[in-house]
Amino acid sequence: MTEEKNKIPQLIDEVSKAILGKRDIIQLTLTAILAGGHILFEDVPGVGKTLLVKTIASAIQSDYKRVQFTPDLLPSDILGVSMFNQKENKFEFHKGPIFTTLLLVDEINRTTPKTQVALLEAMAEKSVTIDNQTYSLSDDFTVLATQNPVEFEGTYLLPEAQLDRFLLRLKIGYPSFEDELKLILGGNREEIPIEPIMSLEEIAVLKNQVSQIFIHEKVANYALKLVQATREHESILLGVSPRGSEALIKAAKAYALTEGREHVVPSDLQLLVPAVFGHRLQLKYHGKSREAELEKILNQIIKHVPVPIGR
CATH class of the missing domain: 1.10.8.80 (Magnesium chelatase subunit I, C-Terminal domain)
Known part of the structure; x- marks a missing residue:
């Protein structure tokens, strides 16, 4: 067993400090990342979806960005936009939040299908095309999206083609009585210090082993x-x-x-x-x-x- 593989249980343990009683979900999230796939978390608000992503990013020393999807969000708000530089007399591309390693998309089904589809090329090809210019994303680019159940008001169904790009759909679910008691007595879980367990280089080694x-x-x-x-x-x-x-x-x-x-x-x-x-x-x-x-x-x-x- 390689040194990187030996660190997997330690990584899961570290994330479990903030996400109580959900070791199976943490392991499945790591599974998707190592398989090079994207993850869709579908659950009611307040069960720790966003905290899970932030904690994993800290534990693997990855950069990440968060985008809150809203009905008025535009594709350019995610991908970026070309703006004219009068001093240089040319257009310059200003990168959007999609240019990161882990992209946390909160409430992906709160925005319109037009903006949802803006993610499709990035998820499939790890690149984006703007004004006929293609820009490459990180080799480890991963979308970790959350969505509310479709029964909630103000939600849009994701296109089938985009749903198919998510490797896993996970449900965190409510904590057990004992774990929820620890939550309400233990203070803010976001303030718990998370030690870095792996680097992205080590994650890349594990991906090759997969x-x-x-x-x-x-x-x-x-x-x-x-x-x-x-x-x-x-x-x-x-x-x-x-x-x-x-x-x-x-x-x-x-x-x-x-x-x-x-x-x-x-x-x-x-x-x-x-x-x-x-x-x-x-x-x-x-x-x-x-x-x-x-x-x-x-x-x-x-x-x-x-x-x-x-x-």
């Missing part, structure tokens, strides 16, 4: 059968795309690394199915709670797709 994680053909076959089950389920209108099947494998490899293993096991795939599939599926019909119906369907798929023996 690609070397072994996945047996039987396990890969199992992953694809899980994907195909979403395309054949009677209650699903639109199943997981090929990009989604690739996302499942990438996430599984990264998760195996965070577990200290050099190979993927079927339980990795089962654990990741809700986070990888949930935002990629369109249901034919659902009652008051889409999430409850979605959870039921995914549990059915996991239960009925045969698990490979001996792996």
Whole structure:
């Protein structure tokens, strides 16, 4: 086990100082970062989504910027704008907050689809094009977006193409009674000092190791059968795309690394199915709670797709 890999549990422990009782969510967030993917946090306000991102940025010594999405936000407010310099007699590009390593997008579904789509090229290509000029972003550029449930007033549905660019959709959820008691008695969690555990250089080393994680053909076959089950389920209108099947494998490899293993096991795939599939599926019909119906369907798929023996 490499020195960088040995630091993963320590990194999770450090972030857990501020985010109580959510070690699994912290590990999945790190999984997405190591897989080179973006993350969509969907939850009610006040459960610690923003604090989680800020704490991880501190622990991996990464620069980050925060953008609050509002109905009047324009694409140029994110990407930047070209302004004429009279002294130099030429246009100069002034970079927007998207030029960072970790971009925290608060309430992404509070702004209009036009502004939401401004992120699409950056998420897909790690570059932005303005006035026919393309600008490269950091190799480690990652969007960590939060959104309120769609039932909330003043929200816009994200385009399917953009949803598909998020590797994982995570829900932090309410803390346990014991953890919430610690929260209200322990003061401001944002004031807790976070020690730097890793550097971006070490994160880059771990990303390279993710690609070397072994996945047996039987396990890969199992992953694809899980994907195909979403395309054949009677209650699903639109199943997981090929990009989604690739996302499942990438996430599984990264998760195996965070577990200290050099190979993927079927339980990795089962654990990741809700986070990888949930935002990629369109249901034919659902009652008051889409999430409850979605959870039921995914549990059915996991239960009925045969698990490979001996792996």
